[in-house]
Amino acid sequence: MRRPGTRADLGEELAPALHDIRAVVFDTDGVITDSARVHAAAWKTAFDAFLRAHPPDDPALRRPFDVRDDYLRHVDGKSRLDGAAAFLASRGLDTSDATVRAVAADKERLFTERLRAHGVDAYPGTVRLVRALRRAQVPVAAASASRHAGELLDHAGVSDLFDVLVDGGEAARLRLPGKPRPDLFLEAVRRLGVPAARAAVVEDALAGVSAGRNGGFALVVGVDRAATGDSGDRLLHSGADIVVRDLAELVGAGETQ
Numbered sequence: 001m002r003r004p005g006t007r008a009d010l011g012e013e014l015a016p017a018l019h020d021i022r023a024v025v026f027d028t029d030g031v032i033t034d035s036a037r038v039h040a041a042a043w044k045t046a047f048d049a050f051l052r053a054h055p056p057d058d059p060a061l062r063r064p065f066d067v068r069d070d071y072l073r074h075v076d077g078k079s080r081l082d083g084a085a086a087f088l089a090s091r092g093l094d095t096s097d098a099t100v101r102a103v104a105a106d107k108e109r110l111f112t113e114r115l116r117a118h119g120v121d122a123y124p125g126t127v128r129l130v131r132a133l134r135r136a137q138v139p140v141a142a143a144s145a146s147r148h149a150g151e152l153l154d155h156a157g158v159s160d161l162f163d164v165l166v167d168g169g170e171a172a173r174l175r176l177p178g179k180p181r182p183d184l185f186l187e188a189v190r191r192l193g194v195p196a197a198r199a200a201v202v203e204d205a206l207a208g209v210s211a212g213r214n215g216g217f218a219l220v221v222g223v224d225r226a227a228t229g230d231s232g233d234r235l236l237h238s239g240a241d242i243v244v245r246d247l248a249e250l251v252g253a254g255e256t257q
């Protein structure tokens with residue numbers, strides 16, 4: 001018979017890869033909430049307007065922002081200013097502080113408009129895994145380069161599921177360097193009181209899985225939301241130990257809620 005609340009019993013509902021894990025840090029956009037698409041759409045409108053107004057000299061670099069490829073390569077997982085600078089640099093455009101800030105401000109306005117108009121949801125598979133971890137007494141953190149992470153978790157109704165949140169505002173206050181540096185994730189596990197070598201990072205961004213790898217985490221789980229072409233392989237090459245399409249894949253048959 002099962003005794004509720006003991007890790008030995010409840011851990012059985014978790015996939016074997018998680019059995020020795022003592023804490024899990026979840027990225028927010030694209031892992032907990034379906035907000036990566038909202039960021040990508042806002043970036044596209046802002047970058048395409050800039051490209052039209054300031055076309056690169058090389059015609060090959062004038063193509064519009066691609067919400068899959070450009071987003072994953074240059075913007076996903078990075079802070080607002082780092083993402084803006086990385087994409088402008090990829091097209092050989094002006095990366096002065098004033099230009100980067102202007103494009104980032106444009107995107108911020110578009111993002112908040114879309115968020116208010118459409119809201120965001122939590123991925124059911126992620127909620128299922130987080131609940132299973134909590135039942136197994138594994139503490140969980142949310143981490144994000146976004147200053148909107150707390151608001152996103154509130155919108156999706158899942159804030160209460162996380163023991164700790166380290167967001168873009170905290171990262172700026174603590175002067176933590178962005179992904180692929182691991183500092184955001186290391187701060188999250190420090191707050192949970194668990195060393196990285198006993199903890200897992202769950203990420204959908206290439207820069208994010210690299211951050212998990214660079215931080216010496218015991219397990220880096222890549223979440224392949226794109227699930228097209230070589231997207232899963234790219235997560236593996238960037239440092240993921242395993243790749244899943246849905247985090248419910250890490251919850252065993254014993255899980256019931």
Ligand SMILES: O=P(O)(O)OC[C@H]1O[C@@H](O)[C@H](O)[C@@H](O)[C@@H]1O
Nearest residue numbers: 029039076077080145146147148
């Ligand atoms: O919400 P903010 O603070 O503008 O953060 C921006 C970045 O936050 C990251 O979490 C997203 O992956 C990026 O796509 C996004 O650009």
